[in-house]
Amino acid sequence: MTDMPDHDRLRKLLEDVVTDVRDAAPGLYEQAVEAAQERGKAPPRKGDFEKFGIAVYTRDGLCVAAGNAGVAFPIQSISKVFALEVALEGLGERVWKRVGREPSGDPFNSIIDLERDKGVPRNPFVNAGALVVCDMLVGLGGRPGPNRHVVKLVEGMLDGETIELNPDVMASDRTGGDLNRSLMFMAKHHGNLDHPVEKVMDAYVHQCAISLDCRGLARAGRFLMHDDAEAEDERGVAAARRARRILAIMMLCGQYDGSGDFAYRVGLPAKSGVGGGILAIAPHRASIAVYSPALDPMGNSWLGTLGLEMLTDRTDWSVFGSVRTRG
Incomplete structure (x- = not known):
């Protein structure tokens, strides 16, 4: 560059x-x-x-x-980047036992790959993968609560500023997220969801509603x-390594089925x-x-x-x- x-x-x-x-x-x-x-x-x-x-x-x-x-706008699926950072910092390479690193070739909310791959999402940026990552974050627990991990990370990146959550996203995702719930039930059927669907849904809604x-x-x-x-230091090296790996997933999967065209153009x-x-x-x-x-x-x-x-x-x-x- x-x-x-x-x-x-x-x-x-x-x-x-x-x-x-x-x-x-x-x-x-x-x-x-x-x-x-x-x-x-x-x-x-x-x-x-x-x-x-x-x-x-x-x-x-x-x-x-x-x-x-x-x-200001709801960051929606961009929040999946921050969720992956939290998961990798907390769980390391264990993340990849439950979610893949490959482009999907299907729409971001498709259930086809999830069924074909026996409950393992193709990558953490399709909805099924993001929901499995949220399940991991719920399992991390902690004082902020399971639906606050990504919010807390983003607020930290903004030097402690309190961020707003978009009320329309909070309402629509909670009441109209039937397809996302279906993805979670499919993952759960194959043993790849550890926590109640509604608890994971709540965590997912909170991160999608972040408004910046x-x-x-x-x-x-x-x-x-x-x-x-x-x-x-060791911590800095670990953070840089995580960032490099997240960037790799962003390059391959960050724009869904438009990722190849985006890489070519941008x-x-x-x-x-x-x-x-x-x-x-x-x-x-x-x-x-x-x-x-x-x-x-x-x-x-x-x-x-x-x-x-x-x-x-x-x-x-x-x-x-x-x-x-x-x-």
Whole structure:
């Protein structure tokens, strides 16, 4: 990767990305309408293509933001990244005895793989995998309670700030989560769920309802940069190793069935959420958050993906190497 641009240049770069994304939004909206018609779905809301925010938290601790970066949204499935961090820190490699590390090839809420693989989810970012990880977190116990592990981690990353939980997500997931409950019963049938379904559901709902804006999400994800300079002791080395492994899963599975296309276009490990956010990491460089509520057929933000593609093209940040000479 190229060196970090200076902050003034980065700020101007983000402002240009916002302008260019908004210019491209009408064309993307037309594509989204066509895609919805082909799938027999309701057309997307045009207003959702008018919102776009981006924030970059750099390794030196500065947060640069542009567009609708101050709009809070439920992080939804992005919370699975933080849950995996808690599980790996508490249980280590035992996590992988109950959940796999492979892309699914099926929708994120599909029960097919879970049945085929006898209750072992393909990865921790499909819903079945996230629920099994939540079951592990419930088993960790602790004073914060089983539904507070991820909330506590995120609050810690925000230096103790109290975070809001989106009430609509809390209500809808608790009352309308029949498919997620079905996934848990299937896992339980195969001996891969240790705790009551409703207790695990409560933990899952709490983490999905975490509400952040782009600045907060980029800041919360900074631990995944795992700067080598911070790995000076055994604990630091362990944290860096966990981050590297989480990034690998994000690269392969973070955008569901759109992960390959995202890797091709953006070249960074990332995790999306149906709230319209995406958390992307440029290792040793930056934690990046984007937000736009319009979702593509895979459940990933249309404008968020485009904005990240523009950002990485202009900064030359990619885990696959630099294409421009320095200097």
